[in-house]
Amino acid sequence: MSALPIPDHDALLSSQRLMQQIQQLIAERGGWISFADYMQAALYTPQLGYYSGHSYKFGSSGDFVTAPEITPLFAATIAADIAPLLPLSGNTVIEFGAGSGRLAADLLKALAQQQALPTHYYIVEVSADLAARQRDYLTQQCPELLSRVVWLSSLPEQIEAVVIGNEVLDAIPCELVYWDPTQQPWQRGVAWSEDGFVWADRPIQDPRLQAAVALLEPGPDYLSEVQLAAAGFMHTLAERLQCGAILLFDYGFPRDEYYHPQRRQGTLMCHYRHHAHADPFLWPGLQDITTHIDFTTVAEIGLQHGLDLQGYTTQAQYLINAGILDQLAQFNPEDITHYLPHANAVQKLLSTAEMGELFKVIGFSRGLPLEWQGFLRGDRCRYL
Numbered sequence: 472m473s474a475l476p477i478p479d480h481d482a483l484l485s486s487q488r489l490m491q492q493i494q495q496l497i498a499e500r501g502g503w504i505s506f507a508d509y510m511q512a513a514l515y516t517p518q519l520g521y522y523s524g525h526s527y528k529f530g531s532s533g534d535f536v537t538a539p540e541i542t543p544l545f546a547a548t549i550a551a552d553i554a555p556l557l558p559l560s561g562n563t564v565i566e567f568g569a570g571s572g573r574l575a576a577d578l579l580k581a582l583a584q585q586q587a588l589p590t591h592y593y594i595v596e597v598s599a600d601l602a603a604r605q606r607d608y609l610t611q612q613c614p615e616l617l618s619r620v621v622w623l624s625s626l627p628e629q630i631e632a633v634v635i636g637n638e639v640l641d642a643i644p645c646e647l648v649y650w651d652p653t654q655q656p657w658q659r660g661v662a663w664s665e666d667g668f669v670w671a672d673r674p675i676q677d678p679r680l681q682a683a684v685a686l687l688e689p690g691p692d693y694l695s696e697v698q699l700a701a702a703g704f705m706h707t708l709a710e711r712l713q714c715g716a717i718l719l720f721d722y723g724f725p726r727d728e729y730y731h732p733q734r735r736q737g738t739l740m741c742h743y744r745h746h747a748h749a750d751p752f753l754w755p756g757l758q759d760i761t762t763h764i765d766f767t768t769v770a771e772i773g774l775q776h777g778l779d780l781q782g783y784t785t786q787a788q789y790l791i792n793a794g795i796l797d798q799l800a801q802f803n804p805e806d807i808t809h810y811l812p813h814a815n816a817v818q819k820l821l822s823t824a825e826m827g828e829l830f831k832v833i834g835f836s837r838g839l840p841l842e843w844q845g846f847l848r849g850d851r852c853r854y855l
């Protein structure tokens with residue numbers, strides 16, 4: 472923690488304003504809020520929250536790097552994979568949580584090259600600030616394609632589309648549950664003391680959280696996350712998909728591995744200027760707060776709504792199946808100045824020591840009589 476760079480004066484002032492707002496919320500709610508409410512406020516309070524404020528988050532000058540920021544070959548590979556699905560999915564793409572807009576721009580450019588442009592590319596984004604930045608970025612990068620892009624603040628009631636989300640589920644506020652030494656579960660929330668935010672445990676009253684916790688028995692003195700809101704998001708998405716596909720990328724595990732007895736401190740992580748740490752109370756609004764994904768729950772929800780689970784695999788396997796090495800082969804290895812940066816970026820996406828293994832990809836479909844290239848080999852659904 473001592474190595475974290477200190478934010479500038481204005482950033483600290485903005486964080487203090489957000490702290491006061493959260494403190495007030497805690498007071499209005501009788502001295503306690505759930506962790507999900509804290510995370511919602513820290514990330515999404517208009518103007519002040521991490522995703523709703525004005526700081527630059529993505530890429531080398533931000534706080535963390537996501538796959539689309541590393542190389543356009545990520546988007547080009549997805550484009551090649553979804554191009555055959557689009558004519559059967561209303562010729563429409565819906566992207567959730569589009570971040571800087573990089574994936575949208577690179578996907579559209581790659582789909583144009585492959586003569587597979589969708590009629591519409593919808594972006595569903597909860598942050599007004601990010602939606603404005605995405606528009607600016609797309610205007611710069613592909614003005615000729617901008618007329619196809621439409622921003623939505625909520626999900627359409629009926630979806631006929633290929634739906635894509637990269638690192639969105641992990642940014643949806645989660646609940647925290649602490650199993651005490653007698654294995655009794657408590658909802659861990661946030662209170663305020665004169666020294667700042669403090670943890671406070673309460674009996675679990677929310678029936679949805681009670682039901683989720685009833686499935687788990689991770690052991691004594693154990694802290695972990697339960698992604699109720701992400702599950703709600705998945706229910707809505709799965710229910711509304713009439714025809715098409717859902718393709719989600721994120722870091723996470725199957726349920727058994729997620730709630731493994733040895734993972735006693737959960738998976739909650741914070742990111743500030745490329746430093747990762749575990750204190751979500753530090754500088755609210757200035758740092759990302761994120762959680763890994765329980766992919767068993769994600770798969771179960773899709774299946775409950777009658778979707779076909781097309782596959783669940785590692786990011787490396789998905790990208791290889793979908794042809795990322797063919798994308799790389801378009802560059803001449805002898806032309807080192809062009810080839811090397813792309814080869815290094817692909818290595819980062821595929822390496823088990825970096826993003827290849829921890830990041831997973833899950834795909835669902837409804838009404839698509841197709842083999843889906845990205846999931847043809849190395850399927851891991853049996854571990855879910």
Ligand SMILES: C[S@@+](CC[C@H](N)C(=O)[O-])C[C@H]1O[C@@H](n2cnc3c(N)ncnc32)[C@H](O)[C@@H]1O
Binds near residue numbers: 522598636637
């Ligand atoms: C970690 S960032 C990932 C950004 C981008 N997909 C990328 O890979 O660089 C999470 C994104 O999801 C958005 N987000 C979070 N919850 C959302 C929701 N319920 N619906 C749509 N977007 C959401 C955030 O505002 C942000 O744009």
